[in-house]
Every structure is written in C-alpha cells, then in structure tokens.
Amino acid sequence: MEERSGYRKGLWTVEEDRILENYVKLHGKGKWNRLARETGLKRCGKSCRLRWVNYLSPSVKRGDFSEEEDDLIIRLHNLLGNRWSLIAGRVPGRTDNQVKNHWNTHLSKKLGVKKPKYKTVATSSRFSRELEPNFDTPSCSNPKPPPTCNEEIIGQNVVEDGASDENAVSLNELQELSMSDCFENLAFLFSYDDPNLYGLNSMKSQDS
DNA sequence: AATGAGGTCAACCGCCCAGTT
DNA sequence: CAACTGGGCGGTTGACCTCAT
Numbered sequence: 001m002e003e004r005s006g007y008r009k010g011l012w013t014v015e016e017d018r019i020l021e022n023y024v025k026l027h028g029k030g031k032w033n034r035l036a037r038e039t040g041l042k043r044c045g046k047s048c049r050l051r052w053v054n055y056l057s058p059s060v061k062r063g064d065f066s067e068e069e070d071d072l073i074i075r076l077h078n079l080l081g082n083r084w085s086l087i088a089g090r091v092p093g094r095t096d097n098q099v100k101n102h103w104n105t106h107l108s109k110k111l112g113v114k115k116p117k118y119k120t121v122a123t124s125s126r127f128s129r130e131l132e133p134n135f136d137t138p139s140c141s142n143p144k145p146p147p148t149c150n151e152e153i154i155g156q157n158v159v160e161d162g163a164s165d166e167n168a169v170s171l172n173e174l175q176e177l178s179m180s181d182c183f184e185n186l187a188f189l190f191s192y193d194d195p196n197l198y199g200l201n202s203m204k205s206q207d208s
Numbered sequence: 209a210a211t212g213a214g215g216t217c218a219a220c221c222g223c224c225c226a227g228t229t
Numbered sequence: 230c231a232a233c234t235g236g237g238c239g240g241t242t243g244a245c246c247t248c249a250t
Binding site for chain 1: 234235236237238239240243244245
C-alpha cells in the first residue's frame with residue numbers, strides 16, 4: 001500500500017485519523033503538506049486535506065440524506081450542473097464528495113438521468129471561485145450578482161450538437177436567457193436565512 | 209454455502225488557479 | 230516575468246458490501 005513516492009494510499013487507519021485530527025486541533029486546517037511532513041504521516045497533503053474535509057471534520061454530517069436534502073440537491077443541480085462544491089455549500093453538513101456520490105448513485109437513477117452527453121458551461125473551478133464569495137454569507141450581506149451570469153447560467157447542462165437530454169438546455173436557449181432570468185434562478189440561493197431549508201419550500205410553490 | 213452482479217462510497221487523479229519566490 | 234507550491238475542483242476508480250441465484 002506504499003507508493004514509490006513514499007506516500008501511503010488507500011483507506012485510512014484509525015491511527016492515521018488520530019494523528020491528523022490531533023494536528024488539526026493543535027494547528028488548525030490548511031498547510032496540509034506541512035502536516036504530512038511534521039507528523040510523519042505517510043500521506044500526501046492532498047490526501048490529508050481530503051480525509052479531513054470529507055470525513056474527520058466535525059461539521060460533516062454522516063448518515064442518509066433526507067428527502068429535503070435530496071430535493072435541494074436536485075434543484076441545485078438543475079441550476080448549477082455538476083458544481084458539487086457549490087451545491088454542497090448550500091446543503092449544510094454535506095461535502096462535495098458526499099453530494100457527488102449521492103447524486104451519481106441515487107438521485108441520477110431516481111430521476112432517470114442518463115450518463116450525460118452534454119458538457120457543462122464553465123466547468124472550470126475558476127467559476128466556482130468567482131461565484132463563491134457571493135454565496136457564502138448566510139446573511140446575504142453581499143448579494144452582488146455573479147459576473148458573466150448569462151454566459152455561465154449557473155452551469156446548467158448544455159446539449160451538445162445533436163444530442164438530446166431533457167435535463168439540459170440548448171445553447172440557443174442559453175443565449176436567450178436574460179440577466180433577470182439568471183437572478184431569478186439564483187434568488188433562492190441568497191435566502192439562506194429562510195428556516196424552510198433555504199428557500200426550498202418557496203421554490204416548490206413556484207413550481208406548482 | 210458459494211459466487212457473481214450490482215451498488216456504494218472513500219480515496220485518488222489530473223487539471224486548474226492563486227499566491228509566493 | 231517565469232517557476233514553483235499549495236490548495237481546490239470534478240471525474241473516475243476500486244475495495245468493500247449486499248443481495249439474488
């Protein structure tokens with residue numbers, strides 16, 4: 001289980017978890033490569049970060065996804081496409097990896113989503129970083145609309161030439177979307193204070 | 209009881225970007 | 230300015246589990 005690089009791979013042991021946890025308690029998150037060096041943990045920094053973020057962090061919620069979470073993820077996925085970190089950011093206690101796995105194993109089947117023939121708009125992580133600051137304040141103190149919203153309409157899936165996918169929008173449709181459409185789609189994302197699971201219920205009523 | 213198929217999910221990989229030197 | 234480093238992202242893999250036969 002040890003690579004030529006000297007790093008271990010595969011599942012984490014209880015002892016490794018303990019070392020990682022202790023280090024984070026003492027020094028805080030970040031500096032993952034330093035963590036690996038200083039603790040003698042035979043894991044690369046990335047692996048340490050992933051383990052913490054997806055498993056050890058106390059903010060991570062374990063267990064089955066609730067109906068509300070499913071519903072929220074489905075709606076967010078409609079708007080954002082496969083931007084799992086953004087979606088996860090709106091689902092309290094869930095990580096991008098959890099959301100991604102849950103989508104791929106449960107929700108995509110539930111919805112009958114085929115393996116996509118589409119590509120997402122603005123798949124780069126750059127987009128996430130541009131958008132993120134506008135999303136992550138629960139009090140919505142910074143409701144500045146994202147840049148280039150039309151172009152990147154929330155990452156909705158775009159049908160490639162000739163492909164058909166009922167969950168996707170065509171490029172033409174995409175180009176016709178106005179800024180106000182964008183904001184409307186995004187509006188619920190700013191309703192973080194909403195006790196009804198971040199605007200989920202209000203969205204439901206809009207739909208019906 | 210054995211085993212093969214399918215499902216699940218933790219972890220890895222490759223890429224990208226931002227910050228630092 | 231280029232090179233390097235650290236961190237984050239989405240896609241993919243593979244070990245493990247469950248269930249049907």
